[in-house]
Structure formats: C-alpha cells, structure tokens
Amino acid sequence: MPNSPNPLLATVHLPLGDRSYDIIIKGGLLDELETHLKPLLKANRVFVITETTVAGLYESKVAAALARGGITAHWFHLTPGEATKSFAVYEKLLNDLLACKIERSDVILALGGGVIGDLAGFVAASLLRGIDFIQIPTTLLSQVDSSVGGKTGINTAHGKNLVGAFHQPLGVLIDPYVLKTLPVRELQAGYAEVLKYGLIDDPTFFGWLLENGKTMFDTSSNRQLAVQTEAIKVSCEAKARVVAEDERESGKRALLNLGHTFGHALEAECGYDGTLLHGEGVAIGMVMALDLSVRLGLANPDERDMLINHLKSVGMKWSAADIGVPLDAGKLLSHMAKDKKAKAGSVGFILGGIGKAAMHRGIDLDLVQAVLHDSVCGTVTQ
Numbered sequence: 001m002p003n004s005p006n007p008l009l010a011t012v013h014l015p016l017g018d019r020s021y022d023i024i025i026k027g028g029l030l031d032e033l034e035t036h037l038k039p040l041l042k043a044n045r046v047f048v049i050t051e052t053t054v055a056g057l058y059e060s061k062v063a064a065a066l067a068r069g070g071i072t073a074h075w076f077h078l079t080p081g082e083a084t085k086s087f088a089v090y091e092k093l094l095n096d097l098l099a100c101k102i103e104r105s106d107v108i109l110a111l112g113g114g115v116i117g118d119l120a121g122f123v124a125a126s127l128l129r130g131i132d133f134i135q136i137p138t139t140l141l142s143q144v145d146s147s148v149g150g151k152t153g154i155n156t157a158h159g160k161n162l163v164g165a166f167h168q169p170l171g172v173l174i175d176p177y178v179l180k181t182l183p184v185r186e187l188q189a190g191y192a193e194v195l196k197y198g199l200i201d202d203p204t205f206f207g208w209l210l211e212n213g214k215t216m217f218d219t220s221s222n223r224q225l226a227v228q229t230e231a232i233k234v235s236c237e238a239k240a241r242v243v244a245e246d247e248r249e250s251g252k253r254a255l256l257n258l259g260h261t262f263g264h265a266l267e268a269e270c271g272y273d274g275t276l277l278h279g280e281g282v283a284i285g286m287v288m289a290l291d292l293s294v295r296l297g298l299a300n301p302d303e304r305d306m307l308i309n310h311l312k313s314v315g316m317k318w319s320a321a322d323i324g325v326p327l328d329a330g331k332l333l334s335h336m337a338k339d340k341k342a343k344a345g346s347v348g349f350i351l352g353g354i355g356k357a358a359m360h361r362g363i364d365l366d367l368v369q370a371v372l373h374d375s376v377c378g379t380v381t382q
C-alpha cells in the first residue's frame, strides 16, 4: 500500500454534485473538532445524538471543542446496541428534538458507531422533511463503512434496515485515536467490512490485509495506529468510488452487500441483542458467499479457505456454528427472501472469487440451503 507523508492524516472526497463532501481522517481530530466543524455549519447550534458508552468516553472532549468554537449543543443520550435502531427509539428521538425546537438551519451530529449513524441519519432525513447531519464515527465499522454513503435507517420486525432513506451527511470526521478504547470484538466486527473491500474488487488490498491485518489488533505494535488509519483510508476511498458511481444502489453499489444477504439473515435470527454483531454476521456471510461461489464453480476452494484461515488467525468467527446458538437453515433461508436485493421474488447474491464479486440471480436455493446447513454445523470443507 502507498505510504502517505503523514500516516495519520488523509482526506477522501465523495463527489455527488451539490451533495459532495469530504471524509477527513486525522489522528487527534476530536481535540480540534471545532476547526473541522465550523466550516460545515450554517448556524452555531448542533444537536448531538450519541449513546451512553461513547458519551462516557468522549462527551467532555467534544463538548469542550464545541464550547471553544462558540457552538451551542443539545445532547441526546441513547442506549448502546443494535436494539436502539428501532421504531420506538426513532419516534421518541423525533419528539425530543421537536420539543427542543430544532430548526432547519440546525445540524445533527451523529457521534458513535453505525447504530447511532444510521438512526441519527434517518432522523435527519425525515425531521422537518430533511435537515443536515454530520457523521463523527467512533467504531472501526462506522469509520470504514457506515458513516460514508448516506444509507440511513432502522430495523423492523421483518428484518434489518427495512425502513430508511438515502441522506448524505455534510461531512464525515474520523479520529482513529478513538479506536484505542474500542473492545477487540468490535474491532474484529469492523475488520469484516474492511476485508469486504478487498474481496469485492481489490485483491492487492486483500493481500495487504493478509500480511498486515493482525497488526490492527496488536496493541503492542507501534504500527497499529498507522495500519488502522491506512485501512480506514483505503476503505473510505473504495466506498466513495462505488457511491459516487451508484448512489442509490441501482447497480454497482449492491456489491457492498457482499456477505450481507446471509449476514442479515443471521442477525435477524439471533435477535438484535448483541449475540451476533453486524460485522460478525458479515464475516460469516462472506465465507458462506465464497462457499456458494465454490459450489457454483465461481471460485476456488483455496480462496474460500484463505478467507476462513485469515478470520481464524485474527480470532474471528467464520461459521454459523461459532455463534453458539442453535440455528435452522430453513428459517435463515426464509429471512433471506425478504432481502432488499430481491427482484420478482428472486434473491440476488454477490458471488465470485477474491476481487471478482458480481451480482448473480436465479441461484438454486437447494445449494443455498446446503451452504447454510454446513455453516450451521461448522462443516465447511477445509
């Protein structure tokens, strides 16, 4: 991977006409947040949507920066976890913001992981028929994926992210230093989405991750932060390229869903209670997608096994059996039928070998069921 002059600083531009924005990646950015925020604001008032864990760690730092910038802030503290991405929390948040007399010139700050970003973004998309928001992602997953590209939404009883809107942020402000406080399980979940970009169309990046991925988790390495920052930068560049070409997922953007048809079904079946994190579902789902690709002659068994071995080497779950709860292949298949990529009842799968992902339809569901069954039993051929 190319070395930037300052390994902890990068700006990625997402060109989308009058909705274009920059993703600023800078170690220590939160300490100078006001400098990056002020040029984006129309009025000096923000509504910060966050959750209690993130607030406990970073509210004082962010509040101090806002005060230095002369920015008035109203804070909203939600409960951490996937269950917060719900109709009930969405409705309460809308009412709480309206009670504070939020106006169209105000800006929402989404300070937290993907749960906060998706929910706060959807609130911003719908409140007063749309107000501006800024993403300040604090997990690896949100820094490499969810804060970029404008997909916002909540989960429903029918499945993940089934209600939402495309609403681009005014900007994305990333401070990789906050990853120091992130639990390793959350770091691993974010790493799944990083691997995804390599698997989609960048075998060189995938090879770099095979070499350097372990360093992302190695607190004793003086390269940890530089490797994390490089992975964030390459991931944001990859996502920005895809979103710039296909903002509303009429084609290429669906590739970003690699592993998600399986992963979302696993998440729905596990309940949104922390048993299975989104990124964990994606990692297992990407193994299933590669396994299905092998069975269809679209990938080599070596490619699937390379992914499995790498996930194992960084201590990640790779099969549905690793989740540790009983799962039923038939039930998982029925969740998959509700996937947003389905067309005329036919589920779309992102398949192919490493770096060669493409959309496939009309896949034999008996094969899919066999893949699910083997993952549930942890018996994928090694």
Ligand SMILES: NC(=O)c1ccc[n+]([C@@H]2O[C@H](COP(=O)([O-])OP(=O)(O)OC[C@H]3O[C@@H](n4cnc5c(N)ncnc54)[C@H](O)[C@@H]3O)[C@@H](O)[C@H]2O)c1
Residues within 6 Å of the ligand: 051, 053, 054, 057, 080, 081, 082, 085, 112, 113, 114, 115, 116, 118, 138, 139, 140, 141, 142, 145, 146, 147, 148, 149, 150, 151, 152, 160, 161, 178, 179, 180, 181, 182, 183, 186, 189, 190, 278, 279
């Ligand atoms: N919109 C998109 O394009 C997109 C892309 C990928 C994922 N997502 C969504 O993102 C969500 C998952 O996001 P996530 O993985 O960030 O989970 P999350 O938001 O639940 O955060 C994970 C955990 O990390 C904690 N946390 C956050 N920042 C921390 C920090 N710096 N230090 C210590 N703890 C911290 C949180 O309190 C939480 O417990 C899912 O709902 C998924 O569907 C959306």
Ligand SMILES: O=C(O)C(=O)C[C@@H](O)[C@H](O)[C@H](O)COP(=O)(O)O
Residues within 6 Å of the ligand: 145, 149, 151, 160, 161, 193, 249, 253, 254, 256, 257, 260, 340
């Ligand atoms: O940005 C996208 O497009 C993605 O698909 C990114 C995914 O990692 C993310 O999990 C997304 O929320 C899934 O989208 P969905 O449309 O399947 O809900």
Ligand SMILES: [Zn+2]
Residues within 6 Å of the ligand: 145, 193, 260, 278, 282
């Ligand atoms: Zn995802």
